[in-house]
Amino acid sequence: MGRLGKNHIRFPHRCEIYSIGEVTPFSEGERVTIWEGRCRKESNTSVREFYGQDHVLKSDYRVQLGCLVGGNLKGDADAAHDGRSGEECGAVVRGIRSGMFIDVTDLTGEIIGLRISDCYAGELGTTVYCSTPKN
Secondary structure, eight states: OGGGSTTOOSOOEEEEEEEEOOOBTTBOOOEEEEEEEEEEEEEOSOSSOEEOTTOOEEOSEEEEEEEETTOSSGGGGGSOTTSOTTOEEEOOOOOOOTTOEEEEEETTEEEEEEEEEEEEEETTEEEEEEEOOOO
């Protein structure tokens, strides 16, 4: 099977999804963590977030949230109840909305403050679409 055989890790990255409370002149806002755990970040072919002629939202990255049955990360609690111990599966996470933020740690380092543009939670896991902050 080659190198993608049994040793393939489906969710090799780590991420944290959070929201920031109201920012005032005296406070930068309270950071509230929504979810943290395993994930897989993938680049998108779009340069920036925009609605194309087909009215489909495009973004810089797609992040798929995952978990390990019986794992020790907080997000592993969202694993399928009928999964086998040590098996990776998609994490079904509700409550993620556009406007929240996600930090991702992958092999290149840490990417902080990606803005979530859309999120889909389905039976096989949750996919988050996000973009780098626009300057």
